[in-house]
Amino acid sequence: xxxxxxxxxxxxxxxxxxxxxxxxxxxxxxxxxxxxxxxxxxxxxxxxxxxxxxxxxxxxxxxxxxxxxxxxxxxxxxxxxxxxxxxxxxxxxxxxxxxxxxxxxxxxxxxxxxxxxxxxxxxxxxxxxxxxxxxxxxxxxxxxxxxxxxxxxxxxxxxxxxxxxxxxxxxxxxxxxxxxxxxxxxxxxxxxxxxxxxxxxxxxxxxxxxxxxxxxxxxxxx
Numbered sequence: 001x002x003x004x005x006x007x008x009x010x011x012x013x014x015x016x017x018x019x020x021x022x023x024x025x026x027x028x029x030x031x032x033x034x035x036x037x038x039x040x041x042x043x044x045x046x047x048x049x050x051x052x053x054x055x056x057x058x059x060x061x062x063x064x065x066x067x068x069x070x071x072x073x074x075x076x077x078x079x080x081x082x083x084x085x086x087x088x089x090x091x092x093x094x095x096x097x098x099x100x101x102x103x104x105x106x107x108x109x110x111x112x113x114x115x116x117x118x119x120x121x122x123x124x125x126x127x128x129x130x131x132x133x134x135x136x137x138x139x140x141x142x143x144x145x146x147x148x149x150x151x152x153x154x155x156x157x158x159x160x161x162x163x164x165x166x167x168x169x170x171x172x173x174x175x176x177x178x179x180x181x182x183x184x185x186x187x188x189x190x191x192x193x194x195x196x197x198x199x200x201x202x203x204x205x206x207x208x209x210x211x212x213x214x215x216x217x218x219x220x221x222x
Contacts, residue, residue: 098134099219
């Protein structure tokens, strides 16, 4: 069972401390440049809320206690799995996520504007797949979409596994090929073929959930 989290909303529809992601999400979904973050205890969340977002938001756990510096690790553009700067989120970007009902089970995925939460594309439900395959498809969908638009916009995903698969241009999954998984495998095979025949300059970055809260594309199925 997942441990209890508490969510601080410094800038949102109604700032405060919330005990569930659903409550937090309601405050930040339609709010431009919302600032929010999750904490493992209510006491930590309340303390962070009192101290304000400038001391905590966008900072790693080690620097949230008051240090004026935050760690920043950057890699070359286009390198899947790069770690985003803890200093700031690139809001002119696409964030992706997958919604599942069982793993494996029916999946759907979408890409949204990191700034506004506006849905840019979505696919599903796909009858039978896995969380990581859905994330992989969402990332490649983003790349194909942005290439078509001639855009070098950043793409965020909270799945290290899917980012690794994109970098390696192959998936490593135990999901068997069968009639029930035919649709997801057709999409995965097409995505792998796209990666092997196309180049891109977009940054693919890991969304740092612990520092920034849930990714904007999150389906809220916790």
